[in-house]
Amino acid sequence: MPSGTWSRLAERLIEEMVIADGLPWILRFESLNRLLNHPRGGRTVIAMCGVMAAERARLTATEIVCALDNCGHPDATDKVLAELTCPSGPLAHRGAVMACLRKVDYRHFDERQLRTLVRALRDCATTGPLGDQIAPLRRHLSAAHPQHAHAVLGRLDHPVSGTAVHRTSRSSPTAGTPLAAALHRVTTRMATVQPDRMHDPAVPTALVAEALTSPLFDIRLYASFMLAATPYRSALADALAAELARPMAVRHEELAVPLLDALRVLGGHRHRELLQWLAVAPSVPRFTAYAAVRGLGHEAAGHSTDTFFQDAVTHHHTAWLSDRDPMTAATLESLLLHR
Numbered sequence: 001m002p003s004g005t006w007s008r009l010a011e012r013l014i015e016e017m018v019i020a021d022g023l024p025w026i027l028r029f030e031s032l033n034r035l036l037n038h039p040r041g042g043r044t045v046i047a048m049c050g051v052m053a054a055e056r057a058r059l060t061a062t063e064i065v066c067a068l069d070n071c072g073h074p075d076a077t078d079k080v081l082a083e084l085t086c087p088s089g090p091l092a093h094r095g096a097v098m099a100c101l102r103k104v105d106y107r108h109f110d111e112r113q114l115r116t117l118v119r120a121l122r123d124c125a126t127t128g129p130l131g132d133q134i135a136p137l138r139r140h141l142s143a144a145h146p147q148h149a150h151a152v153l154g155r156l157d158h159p160v161s162g163t164a165v166h167r168t169s170r171s172s173p174t175a176g177t178p179l180a181a182a183l184h185r186v187t188t189r190m191a192t193v194q195p196d197r198m199h200d201p202a203v204p205t206a207l208v209a210e211a212l213t214s215p216l217f218d219i220r221l222y223a224s225f226m227l228a229a230t231p232y233r234s235a236l237a238d239a240l241a242a243e244l245a246r247p248m249a250v251r252h253e254e255l256a257v258p259l260l261d262a263l264r265v266l267g268g269h270r271h272r273e274l275l276q277w278l279a280v281a282p283s284v285p286r287f288t289a290y291a292a293v294r295g296l297g298h299e300a301a302g303h304s305t306d307t308f309f310q311d312a313v314t315h316h317h318t319a320w321l322s323d324r325d326p327m328t329a330a331t332l333e334s335l336l337l338h339r
Contacts, residue, residue: 006044010035014052014067018060021298026225029067036071043075050079053095054088059337061088065095069102069218077108084120090330097124097133101216104137104144114145121152136215178255182243183212189239190232204232212258220258224265237266241274250278256288264295272296276308279335280315286327289316293334309335 001009013035017028035045046068053064065083068076080099087093100117103109109117121141124134142149187205204227211223227236240263249255260278263271278284278292293312312335320328 001041003044006035006041007048009041010045010048011052014049014064017067018063032067033070036068036076037073042071042073046071046073046075046079049076050082053079053083053092056089058089059091059333061092062095062098065092066098066218069099070106072106072108074110074113077103077110077113081113081116081120085116090326090333094130094133097130097137098217101133101137101140102218104141105216107144114148117141118148118151133217140215178248178252179213179258182249182255182259183209186212186236186239186243189242190236192235204230208236211262217261220261221265224262227262228266233266234268237263237268237271240266241271244274244278247283250284250288253285253287253291256285257291260288260291260295264298267295267298276312279331280312286319286325286331290327290331290334293331296335297337 010032013028013032017025017032020028032045036042036049038045049064049068052058053061055061058064065080068080080096080103083092083096084100087096104117118141121134121138124130138152142153187208190204190208191201207223207227211220211227214220214223227233240259243249244256244259244263249259260275263275275292275295279289279296281289284292313332316328316332316335319325320332
């Protein structure tokens with residue numbers, strides 16, 4: 001096919017993918033993966049992803065850039081690094097950081113690209129809308145390439161020599177930490193639901209652990225998808241909501257973010273009120289509020305009201321006017337996207 005046909009095909013597929021949900025999204029996402037790695041059309045599809053993600057008004061840039069994480073073509077890696085070092089906008093920037101986690105795993109970076117990644121990570125702040133992704137990426141890169149550990153982590157957080165990169169993709173929370181305690185409560189509650197059907201409790205328990213503790217966003221997402229197809233979905237969603245009702249969970253972003261990400265897939269209309277409260281409550285840290293807002297488009301979006309969105313926009317706009325915090329700006333952008 002001529003390149004123009006490949007471009008139109010890719011554009012239509014991406015436009016459908018970013019507005020789809022559930023199985024329709026999975027089918028289109030897998031189709032895009034196959035096109036990105038196609039021996040003839042791959043380069044044109046990669047270029048189209050770059051063009052669409054770079055549009056200033058593109059509110060789905062994160063997902064488009066993230067789609068490049070599974071493509072080993074140098075053009076795809078260069079597109080991701082371009083959005084990392086000179087982003088088209090905050091959403092494309094976030095997508096680039098998330099894509100790099102998988103690309104590090106798959107060794108997609110050559111030496112030149114790896115040096116560019118190290119410099120970019122060294123200069124990235126661990127606060128703001130990317131805070132939940134920068135720290136895991138730094139640790140992941142350091143485990144895969146220990147020679148760069150000092151540059152991205154510094155002396156106080158140097159990994160043990162010889163740490164294998166695959167260990168970081170299946171991390172277990174340290175015993176006694178808030179995340180470990182939350183994981184125990186969630187899995188305990190799950191085990192009480194239809195125990196006669198849990199023939200091998202290790203399988204769903206492992207999926208819950210990956211959904212809440214993996215540093216790779218897509219592993220957490222796919223684990224949540226698999227759990228959503230089980231009889232435990234409703235009980236798991238209620239257990240996640242119960243954890244988010246704990247003040248300590250809300251205060252700690254390393255706990256609140258994976259809980260909210262999992263609830264976004266497993267929850268339903270009865271959990272929307274909790275998300276709306278987390279989005280605007282004065283006592284909720286800004287990062288937790290941002291994660292809650294990101295979930296509003298998935299949790300019974302049809303139950304939203306104009307009053308809530310007006311109040312939420314007013315709340316965050318007032319906060320942004322007072323200090324111009326980038327996290328608040330990202331929350332406002334996400335609110336407008338879901339509306």
